[in-house]
Amino acid sequence: MLGRLAEQYRTSDKAGYVMVLPYILHFLLFTAYPLVFAFVLVFNRWDIVTPMEFIGIRNIQRLLRDATFWTAVINTLRFLASHIPLQIVLSLLIAVILNGPIKLRSFFRGAFFLPFVISGAVVTILWQQLYSTDAGILNLILNRIGMQPVPWLTDPAWAIYSIAIMATWKNMGFYIVLFLAGLQNVPHELYEAASIDGANRSQQFWKITLPLLQPVMLLVVILSTIGGFSLFIEPFVMTGGGPAESTLSVVLYLYKQAFQFLRMGYAATIGFALAIMIFVVTFIQRKLLDTDQPA
């Protein structure tokens, strides 16, 4: 066994070991060590200053009973429930139009993609201004067309949906590009065959295009779910998690526990809960959307 290993080593490309060495070091220091340490922290109370104190599973018990944590989870679900359908409908609609014989296609695509390359910090600072109840131009436009002003970020019933609208705006170009790629993969012959059989445009869309776009749809749902669980800068800048904790996100709560209250063990526990939720939700979505293949 050892002899074979030595023989394999002798005939292997030695440069390979040197070339992967930076990765191994990076992995050990910045992935393996933090992962183990995060696990250790879950069972400890620690404010960084005084020595670590072992407390068993008290962090986990506390998390399960922590109403604020669950508020953050529910906020995330409210965000996703509005953001995902809005994102899919709007970006698919625009992608379908752009996929037709359109002039200036690359100009339009470029315009829609612009917010995606801009820092979330810029986008949230800008939108906070647009959303301002008294001085914002969104309410100014509503006022011009004779509608009541909307308390975008100041009403707990509205605030998380306002953030969902902004996130839809920021990421739409990205999803349009994904849908466009999906649409271009639909074979032309299918449409030709369908129109020979007398299927009209909308029948073609529902019976051919949509089913064939299912893999893209899955990707859109999974990526926006991960994005929803990663919300941080949006509530951090716009609302600080308020009003009445209605926009508190899981990451913002983790950040506050760690850096306002110096509860490192508890913050690490929230981190694990977050990772588990992301895994579970994306796993369920993969199962549901994959097996739901139309005949």
Place this chain on the structure above:
Amino acid sequence: MRTLTKALGYILLTVAALTFIYPFLWMASASLKPENEIGTLALISRNFSLRGYSAVFKQIPIGRALFNSGLVSITSTTSVLVFSSMVGYALARLRFLGRDSIFNLVLLTMMIPGQLLLIPMYILVVRLGWTDSYRALIIPAMISNMGIIVFRQFFKSLPQDLVDAARIDGCSDYRILFQIFWPLSKPVLITVGIITFIGSWNEVLWPLIVIRKWNMMTMPQMVTLFHVGGLANAQVAAEMAAAMMLAFPVIVAYLFFQRYFIESLALSGIKG
């Protein structure tokens, strides 16, 4: 009927495109307007001035933040290109013990959400004494799993004859990688480069955690804290000016290299 749907399509696209471009134009305009004109829809004002920008320069070391962000983004992007292509090359073209396990490790670690490692990473940085230094911003970002995977995949597609011929001429693997493979890899270098640079330039959570001194902050961090921390004294023009300075380099680069940006960043979503 046909022309009607077509016209409707154009109208919809134009309105939609306006909702995507107008806010940025409004931001540029607001950064130049006096406070009492900011709450209007007009993009041009007779009272444009650079007062917002001079207020930013007066109150925060924004020039230093621009320098810090440039330094951090350029160093980490260069480093990601060098190291990820090296690992990608080894995984694609060399035979050595543990190669397949390392590739699986790369795929596996890509699935770990960054937020899970946030707290222990912060503690690690504190223990290493790296807080308030470039090391905290650059070293953890020096290699990327996504980069390794993209390079490996591309290098696998290059012909073996190239490697064989170079070996006969006595080329080392490093020379094969950097002098033969790199010049053939412009598309992937651009892709990995753009994804890494934009990610680094826009990153705000990690700097917020490891940097506290104003003169060590990056642009997104400083612009955010200028706004949140109340230093802007609710002068909207100054806040918009700071945000403009953060967005401007990316917007200019995007205008010139739009196609590369879109293709690269669309790929980043698919590759994770």
